[in-house]
Amino acid sequence: MRIHSAAIVYFDAVRRAGSIREAARRLNVASSAVNRQIVKLEAEIGAPLFERLPAGLKLTAAGEAIARHALVVLQDLERARSDIEGLRGARAGHIAVSTVEGVCGALLPEVIGTLRARAPRVTIAVSTMGSFAIPDAIAAGDADVGVAFALRRAPELRQVAVSRFKLGAIVPPDHPLASRRTVSLAACLDHPIILATPELSINQLLGPALARLPRSFEPCVTASSIELMRELAERGAGIAFQTRIGLERQLADGRLVHVPLDNGGPVWSDLGVYVRAGRSLPAVLDLFLQILAGALAAREQLENARG
Structure with missing residues (x-):
């Protein structure tokens, strides 16, 4: 359903792709057609919408404003399309x-x-x-x-x-900490530690608690992959920290044990x-x-x- 101006559709495609050529490829149209619509839109607005940089196109301040408008328009169009399909009895x-x-x-x-x-x-x-x-x-x-x-x-x-889940140490069933109901971070530091990198929320949750510990430590592994940390913990390479979300199969099969952290109370995520x-x-x-x-x-x- 393209009931809106092609300029809006083409502008949004260029914004997402970062180049006219890539936007044209995704739209399956000629690059010249996309460029023509962008030039026309810039003329109507009276300001450039993109900065032409060696690394690609970057939105100007005017482009940012049009991008917000385009996003609302196109998402509302998707809602209308879904509603029309619903009237036909189809989802x-x-x-x-x-x-x-x-x-x-x-x-x-x-x-x-x-x-x-x-x-x-x-x-x-x-x-x-x-x-x-x-x-x-x-x-x-x-x-x-x-x-x-x-x-x-x-x-x-x-x-x-939103739902809350306890952050816990994940260890194999034969680990010394596996039989505990809860475990402190201090007790975990007696073993190799696998720590999430800063872009993961686990790092942000544990950071303040780790900073308050009386001794420093060096993690044996830092990783940005939840899957990698889970696999390392399962192999006994160190203690990783996760919620039960994503561990359902390993916990049910008895390959891992989740021991909730106690830092003066549960650590909730x-x-x-x-x-x-x-x-x-x-x-x-x-x-x-x-x-x-x-x-x-x-x-x-x-x-x-x-x-």
């Missing part, structure tokens, strides 16, 4: 998800499976990244929904759902679901969010039942 559309790696183990496959069973014509694109990169993906329109740990409230985001503030949601996105929120709430209930 169709596309959902782009930016998420932390941990939820890809069990939570997100469960949610996508439920959605596809109820709306088989919906397509989904999933990209993984650190929690702190997700707000930018939503604000830029690269993601319809973000799933992230420990995000601070921001005016450009609306929190749709909030797992939230976010969309752009002020956006009217397409029906299929709203359905996806309902399923996701329900799956999160069920897992939080299990977490609380463990005590």
Whole structure:
């Protein structure tokens, strides 16, 4: 459905691609056609929309303003398309998800499976990244929904759902700490430590507690991959720190043990679901969010039942 000016569609494609040639390739049109629309739009506005740099195109201040308008227009068009499909008795559309790696183990496959069973014509694109990169993906329109740990409230985001999970040490079942109900960070430092890099929320949660410890330490491994840290912990290479989210299979199979941290009380990590503030949601996105929120709430209930 292209009921809006081609200039808006082409401008948004150039903004995302960073070049006219790449935008034309994605749109399957000639570069000259894209360039013509950008030049026309700049003439109508009376200001350049892009800076032409050796590394590619960068939005000017006027371009930033038009980008915000284009994002609202195109996302509202997607909602209208979804509503029209709903009137025809069909659930169709596309959902782009930016998420932390941990939820890809069990939570997100469960949610996508439920959605596809109820709306088989919906397509989904999933990209993984650190929690702190997700707000930018939503604000830029690269993601319809973000799933992230420990995000601070921001005016450009609306929190749709949130659940709390305990951060814990993950170790193999034969590890000396595996039999404990809880464990302190100080006790963990008697063993090799695997630490998340700063772009992961785990690092931010543990940072203040680690800084208060009376002795310094050097992690045996630092990593930005949740999967790598889990695998290393399972092999006995060191203690990693994660919530139970993403460890469901390993915990059920007895390959790992999750021992909640006690730092004068549990160390909680909030797992939230976010969309752009002020956006009217397409029906299929709203359905996806309902399923996701329900799956999160069920897992939080299990977490609380463990005590």
